[in-house]
Amino acid sequence: MTLTMPFDNTFAREMEGFYAPWQAEAAPAPELLLLNEDLAVELGLDAAALKSADAGAIFAGNEAPIGATPLSQIYAGHQFGGFSAQLGDGRALLLGEVLDVHGKRRDIQLKGSGRTPFSRGGDGKAALGPVLREYLIGEAMHGLGIPTTRALAAVSTGEPVRRETELPGAVLTRVASSHLRVGTFQFFAAQGEIEKVQQLANYCIARHYPELASAENPYLALLEAVRDRQAALIAKWMHVGFIHGVMNTDNMTISGETIDYGPCAFMDAYDAQTVYSSIDTQGRYAYGAQPVMGRWNIARLAETLLPLIADNEEAAVEAATDAVAKFAEIYVGEWLTGVRAKLGLQSASNDDLDLANSLYTIMSEQKADHTNLFRSLSSAAVGDDAPVHAELQDSAAVTPWLERWRARMADDAMAPDARAQAMNAVNPVYVPRNHLVEGALKAAVETGQMTPFKLLLDIVKSPFEPKDGLATYAQPASAAFGAGYKTFCGT
Secondary structure (H helix, E strand, O other): OOOEOOEOOHHHHHOOOOEEEOOOOOOOOOEEEEEOHHHHHHOOOOHHHHOOOOHHHHHHOOOOOEOOOOEEEOOOEEEOOEEEOOOOOOOEEEEEEEEOOOOOEEEEEEEOEOOOOOOOOOOOEEEHHHHHHHHHHHHHHHHOOOOEOEEEEEEEEEEEEEOOOEEEEEEEEEEEOOOOEHHHHHHHHHOOOHHHHHHHHHHHHHHHOHHHHHOOOHHHHHHHHHHHHHHHHHHHHHHHOEEOOOOOHHHOEOOOOEOOOOOOEEOOEOOOOOOOEOOOOOOOOOHHHHHHHHHHHHHHHHHHHHHHHOOOHHHHHHHHHHHHHOHHHHHHHHHHHHHHHHOOOOOOOOOHHHHHHHHHHHHHHHOOEHHHHHHHHHHHHOOOOHHHHHOOOOHHHHHHHHHHHHHHHOOOOOOHHHHHHHHHOOOOOOOOOHHHHHHHHHHHHHHOOOHHHHHHHHHHHOOOOOOOOOHHHHOOOOHHHHHOOOEOOOO
């Protein structure tokens, strides 16, 4: 079978020198495990054709769809603060771009399809567990309304990959607005190829921010636009207790989507210092550090754009510094807007920041579950405080705060039932609980049983509506599980 996709590959046509043409390695026995049919339809693809007997070969990279121009992108990046001058797609191939049913351009990429020129000694393969984790978390983030890459398909390859042990191999088909990163700019800036940096900036403006083409200073405007999207994105992460775990500059997109779900996790008990990633030994990317690291990454982007922002170096540095400095203000604004919604507040008050922080202090002291505490507030909004108290070790600790919150709600002319409904639309019942994720992945990897994974996937794709008989999926892990829980990159 030969599949045709409606590719329109602008990156391959316009950006020679930014990639290496390449072909995937053949998988010996590819089998389709998961197909995201809703996403397929959104991309304008024939879902029925994608489910054919030969679909595994297509999504493993054995057979490129008609119109594909497989390529591996090059980039650099700061990884845990240290600069690597050349990284690139070490196990990924961009097949091409399609225009979805909304007219939005989307990349279709294989991840785990074998060595590339940028593999740096790696095998270029992916194990089943990390592929399924990325599929699950990406779809959960989409369900939560957070900008994200998504998964179109997952296939097993029929061959093992060697990590700490021998594991079943797999390939993920990833969909993104693009795979352009801060690290893409860093590669060419580090080489002193300013013309390439400008070419890349022009391409990013045309693809992601076309309104900036007529700006007085389009390159400064690009920096500001990426800053704004990243500040808004990280605020959304914080609202749901998401910890990315590896916020390197090569993992920050120009489009403002979450990318690269490696050692990521969702927090149970609230603690700003929470770190799950086994490779983040210094806590650089702890939950509470994410806004600061977002600003740090934007500063690295700013450095690459200095020659384009102004001919005079001093003027360029001043303009870029001012732009980066505004990150904190923009982030706090985005965070406050989201927290007000979580607290059922329509209007804005100068006291809202302190009100919210006071609640987080209580949650930290009481080791309250982040997701369940916020969800319980909708009950308190209609007069039932019991669910809130049930989330705390010392239920009396929250009583003064509840009184203060109710006094603040009185500023909004909103019926209690309507307020509770609005709160339940932004405070999820379900997030991918770490113990449930690990259990589903273990079943898939060790026994080939996909049922637990598919059930969990269905639950987190619609996280705001409680589901009958599935209350356990809204409960945190045991203290014993959470105490030593670590996540791994999978490479």
